[in-house]
Amino acid sequence: MTEAQNGSKSGSPGFLLSRLEDWARESSLWPVTFGLACCAIEMMAMSASRFDVARFGSELFRASPRQADLMIVAGRVSQKMAPVLREVYDQMPEPKWVIAMGDCASCSGVFNNYALIQGVDKIVPVDVYVPGCPPTPDALLDSLIKLKERIGMRSGGRHGSQTLPGVGIPHDGTSS
Amino acid sequence: MALTEPESRELLTVNMGPQHPSTHGVLRLELTLDGEVVVHCRPVIGYLHTGIEKTFEAKSYLQGVVLTDRMDYLNSLGNNLAYALSVEKLCGCEIPERATVLRVLLAELTRLSSHLMFVGSFALDLGASSPFLYCFREREKILDFFEGISGARMMTSFIRPGGLMHDVEPALLDQISSLMDVMPGYIDSYEELLTGNPIFRERTEGIGVLPADDALALGVSGPALRGSGVALDMRKANPYCGYESYDFEVPTGRVGDCYDRYLVRVTEMRQSVNICRQALDRLPDGPVHTSDRKVMPPPKEELAKSMEAVIHHFKLWTEGIRPPPGEAYVGVESPRGELGFYIVSDGSGRPIRVHERAPSFANLQALPRIMEGGVVADVVACIASMDPIMGEVDR
Amino acid sequence: MPATLAEVFGPDTTTVTADGITTVSVDLADLATSLENVRSQLGYSRFVDLTAVDRLRREGRFELAYLFYSLERHEWLRVKTSTDGEAPSLTPTVPGANWYERELFDLFGIQFEGHPNLKRIMLPDEWQGYPLRRTEPLGSEPVDFTVTRKAYGAD
Numbered sequence: 001m002t003e004a005q006n007g008s009k010s011g012s013p014g015f016l017l018s019r020l021e022d023w024a025r026e027s028s029l030w031p032v033t034f035g036l037a038c039c040a041i042e043m044m045a046m047s048a049s050r051f052d053v054a055r056f057g058s059e060l061f062r063a064s065p066r067q068a069d070l071m072i073v074a075g076r077v078s079q080k081m082a083p084v085l086r087e088v089y090d091q092m093p094e095p096k097w098v099i100a101m102g103d104c105a106s107c108s109g110v111f112n113n114y115a116l117i118q119g120v121d122k123i124v125p126v127d128v129y130v131p132g133c134p135p136t137p138d139a140l141l142d143s144l145i146k147l148k149e150r151i152g153m154r155s156g157g158r159h160g161s162q163t164l165p166g167v168g169i170p171h172d173g174t175s176s
Numbered sequence: 177m178a179l180t181e182p183e184s185r186e187l188l189t190v191n192m193g194p195q196h197p198s199t200h201g202v203l204r205l206e207l208t209l210d211g212e213v214v215v216h217c218r219p220v221i222g223y224l225h226t227g228i229e230k231t232f233e234a235k236s237y238l239q240g241v242v243l244t245d246r247m248d249y250l251n252s253l254g255n256n257l258a259y260a261l262s263v264e265k266l267c268g269c270e271i272p273e274r275a276t277v278l279r280v281l282l283a284e285l286t287r288l289s290s291h292l293m294f295v296g297s298f299a300l301d302l303g304a305s306s307p308f309l310y311c312f313r314e315r316e317k318i319l320d321f322f323e324g325i326s327g328a329r330m331m332t333s334f335i336r337p338g339g340l341m342h343d344v345e346p347a348l349l350d351q352i353s354s355l356m357d358v359m360p361g362y363i364d365s366y367e368e369l370l371t372g373n374p375i376f377r378e379r380t381e382g383i384g385v386l387p388a389d390d391a392l393a394l395g396v397s398g399p400a401l402r403g404s405g406v407a408l409d410m411r412k413a414n415p416y417c418g419y420e421s422y423d424f425e426v427p428t429g430r431v432g433d434c435y436d437r438y439l440v441r442v443t444e445m446r447q448s449v450n451i452c453r454q455a456l457d458r459l460p461d462g463p464v465h466t467s468d469r470k471v472m473p474p475p476k477e478e479l480a481k482s483m484e485a486v487i488h489h490f491k492l493w494t495e496g497i498r499p500p501p502g503e504a505y506v507g508v509e510s511p512r513g514e515l516g517f518y519i520v521s522d523g524s525g526r527p528i529r530v531h532e533r534a535p536s537f538a539n540l541q542a543l544p545r546i547m548e549g550g551v552v553a554d555v556v557a558c559i560a561s562m563d564p565i566m567g568e569v570d571r
Numbered sequence: 572m573p574a575t576l577a578e579v580f581g582p583d584t585t586t587v588t589a590d591g592i593t594t595v596s597v598d599l600a601d602l603a604t605s606l607e608n609v610r611s612q613l614g615y616s617r618f619v620d621l622t623a624v625d626r627l628r629r630e631g632r633f634e635l636a637y638l639f640y641s642l643e644r645h646e647w648l649r650v651k652t653s654t655d656g657e658a659p660s661l662t663p664t665v666p667g668a669n670w671y672e673r674e675l676f677d678l679f680g681i682q683f684e685g686h687p688n689l690k691r692i693m694l695p696d697e698w699q700g701y702p703l704r705r706t707e708p709l710g711s712e713p714v715d716f717t718v719t720r721k722a723y724g725a726d
Contacts, residue, residue, distance in 0.1 A: 033197050037224055037567050038249035038330060040201070041293070045319075048312035063197035078570070080695045081194065081202060081223040088195055110242060114702050114710025115227030115694075134330055221670075225693040227710070229678075230702055234709050265590040392642075395618050395667030406642075413645040504590035505638065507619070507647065518636065520624050528705070531622040533638070541670055570693055 025069070025095065026152035027057045029144070032068035032092065034085070036075025039102040039134040043074045046137035056144055065091040070147075071124070072140070076104035077117040089124045097151070099143055100126040103133045187215060192555070194223040200297070200559055201566030203540070212551045217544040224570040232530035236496030237263050237337055240530065244517070245331040247532055248568040250290040253282045253322075254510045255532075255568075256335035261416060261506040262517040263337035266499035269468035273460050275339040276417050281455040282335060283417070283508075284448040285352070288359075289318045290511035291445045294563050295366055298438060301560040302379055307369055314362050317355050324348045337497060338472035339465040353456050359449045367442060380434035384546040384558035387432060394545065395538035398513025399440040400562055404432030410509035424451050434561035441511075441563075471497055496525040505533070512536050512563055534568035576648075579608050592638075594649040599631075602652050603659045606637060610665075615639035615648045621661070621671040623679050625705040631655060633681055660685040678703035 035043055046053050047061065062068040065088045077085055089098070100120050103109030106129040108118040117123060127150070130143040193204035202223035208216035228247060232240050244259040245252040257279055264271065271279075296311030319329040325344050326332035334341045370376045386396070388404040401408060409426040411419040427443035429436025465472040469488035478485040491498075501523040507516040513535025520529040539562050547558050576585050576595065586594050597605040609615050620638035631653025639648050652658070660683035661668040672683040673692040680701035683689055691698060700707060 032195075034195060036202055038246055041249060041330065045312060045316070048316075049309045050313065050316045061197075076224065076226055078223060078225045079698070080225065080693075084194055084223070108712075110246065111226050111228070111231060112709075112711040112714065113227040113231050114708075115225050115230075118712045136329060222691075222693040222695075227702060230709060233705070234711075262590070268589065392617055393666050395665075408642065500589075502589040503636075504588060505592060505620075505647070505649075506590055507640075514619065516620070518620065518622055518638075529622075529624040531620075533620040533622075537670060538667055541667060 022152050026148040029056075029058050029070040029097070029148065030060055030062050030068050031058055031070040031072045032065045032088065033061045033063050034071050034073055034088065036073070036077065036081065037104070039074035039105070042134040042137055043072060043101065043140065046140050051137040051141060053141065053144065056141065056148070058144065065089070066093065068092055069095065070097050070099065072099045072101050073105040073120045073124075073126075074101045076108065076111060077120050077123075078115055079117065082117050082123055085120070086123050095151075097127045097147055098124050099128045099130060099140075099147060101130045101140060101143070102135055103131060105129075106131065109133055185210060190552075194220075200564055203559065203564065203566055203569075205543075205555070205559075207547075207552065207555065209552055212553070214547050214550055214552055214555065217547045217555075219540055219543050221540065221566070221569050224566045226567075226571060228571045229530055229532070232527055234526065236525050237499070237527065238496055240527070241333045241336050242331070244532075245333055246567060247571055248510060248512065248515070248534070248536070248565045249330065250293055250565055251286050251510045251512070251515075252331055252333075253286040253335055254290075254508065254515065256333060257283050257417070258506060258508045258510070258515050259517045259519075259530075260335050260337045261508065262504045262519045263497065263499065264466075264471070265504035265506055266502055266519060266521055267337070267468065267471050267497065268500075269338060269466045269471045271339055271466055272463050274343075274462040275464040275466075277455050277459050278340060278344060278464065279335055279417050280419065280422070281352075281452055281459075284451045284455070285318050285321065287511045288445055288448045288452070289315050291441045291448070292318075294441055294511070294560075295370070295438075295445075298557075298560045298563075299370060299376075301556045302376065304369070304376070307366055310362070310366060310369075314355075314359070318352075321348055321352050321355075324351070338468065339463075343464050349456060349459070352452070356449050356452050356456070360446060363442065363445050363449075371439070371442070377435060379554070379557055380438060380561070382431070382433050382435075383550060383554045384434045384561055385432050386542055386546050390545055391432065391542065394542045396513070396542050397535050397538065398510065399437055399444065400513065400539050400542065402427065403429035403437035403440045403561075405430060410507050410514055414507060416506060416508055422451050422454050424454075434557050437561045437563075444511075498523060498525050507533070510535055512565065512568075513539060515568075532568065532571060534571065536562075536564040536566075536569045540564050540569055575613055579612055580605070588649070592647045592649050594651060596651045599652050599654050599658065602635075602650075605650060606661060607664070609637075609639055609648060609650055613641075613648070614643060615641045617642055618661070618665045618667045619647065621668055621675070623675050623681060623703075625679065625703070626653075627705055628653075633679060635675075635681070637661070654681065656680060657682045657684060659683070660689075662686050677701075680704065 100106045105120045108116045128143045128147050132139050188209045190207045194202040204220040206218040228243050244255040248255050292311040292315045296308040299307035322332050323329045326334045386404050388406050391401050391404045407428045424447045427440050473489050473492050474485035499521045503520040505516045505518040507514045516533040518531040519527050522528045580595050588594050617640040619640045624634045626634050633654050635652050637650040672686050675681045676689050677691040677693050
């Protein structure tokens, strides 16, 4: 399925189906609960009634990574937590996306020290970075919409994870 | 077919966390179960260790305020306050009345927002999703106020050594005043859903009992300690920021179960509304910065007239606050218990040690005590009722 | 109670720090008995905090600061001692000191004799080093900004 779509022209049999796939995937991004620190509170505020992420398709935050396709790394990733994060990421089925929420997930934010992974893109490939400490729920919704644009029907046939030039480790475990 | 005795009773060790759907952060529990009964519980922390205490040593005292926001992230203004009080004790500077009253208002609003979060997530952990949405609705109003005064919803860094960041506009104070008028009605609505609810009571009464002696021996403080019947509240016992002149009560529980801890926090919410109203009523006019020029910079107008002001300004911007050598600890009442920053200064612009006495760190030590002997289904209720914030546990 | 403190610890051993908390300095050898006296005889029964300060001295490098609280008098008492890396554990008598001592072992490398489970608590178990010692670096990563690269012509 993945090979056939790159550069496929309109009218070919797989085209509509892949468009449908993209639409389905971007309309129902279910995040895995990965709230680590302060950003988790703003992520919860995003799922509450004022900002309501459910209207964007993220109706449920799944506890099990096997049932989720989006990982919003909300908070600072410490040295002890890094292997756990990678394990949870590995358990998510393809296609999967990662949003690095907040300054700590993007680049360790205020905490440039021994204890934190200096940006979660050192261990998982990130699709969208959201600046802010913590980013307001509006900002996180904006990032979700940008991600949906990347994977959705308007993405021009590119779909699946890692539609952006990857940083760091390829998500399928192979080394580039 | 007759039921036969099991051949052997094997204990099962289950790992819970650090990623789990309970909204209390990255806490890992190793539970040893005998069937459904929790025989042994070993909390493993450190998954959010941020090295904040080490980072303080590389920052000036003013830059340190930003770090304090992120420790107990639901009580960010309370953390700012505890840190500012310690630095002010070191410097020996006086804070004007308006700043003190506003500090009380902000601290109580933060307590209110933290307890709103507690009620919402406690109910969510037990399976009730509506109170979560209602509580967040009110929390949003408080966060709007914080955003109005400082520009940031959560990490405001508004309370600094020497006073506040700047003054608060009257329009925002009116907004908060009208919120305080309707808040008791909202708290009534949460109580209507939860306090008398037979399912809620079944799941919290008699669960996670923490006797008062054990609580004191384990260093527990705050609503968890008051739920066990010990009436210790830093605002009453060791008042700061003028708390002795405010009229409020300190609720205590009887048994020390999850229900008592919940009731203590809900009653504290009502008392916080009370204190906020009193603070708004008595708010005087005046500056919000200390007149001690070694802590807070002089106003801009003075720079054109006074050479001394220019020197103070220069020294503050190049070296920062330089308290005399010494140490200070001020214990304040955070929504989780006794919070304090032990700051050790050697006279330079950077502290040599900043240690946060985090209430959740001590409270979590009580988790094995309250969970062992209970069933695994009550583990989530027990954790939620202690209301830990892993940011301050791991620092 | 300064009078009673003088009885237990001798005169001229207490100071009052900037926060108004009475501070007693004791020798490491007397630490266990002093803590017991503070809790039972002087009535500061509630254990509040235990932390360490790296004073970078040749002798007695780490200054341990115990903070106790009296429920009757509503005041704190600080007990300080100096150690080069070992101290008796308070955990057998005060269960609340358990994690505090583990934290100091983890971050400073101070060994507490008699502690039931002295293992790392904040950092991963296989971590080498004691980061909060002032001889250890912060461990920060150099930050490379594109603007400075362009300005200094390295790009």
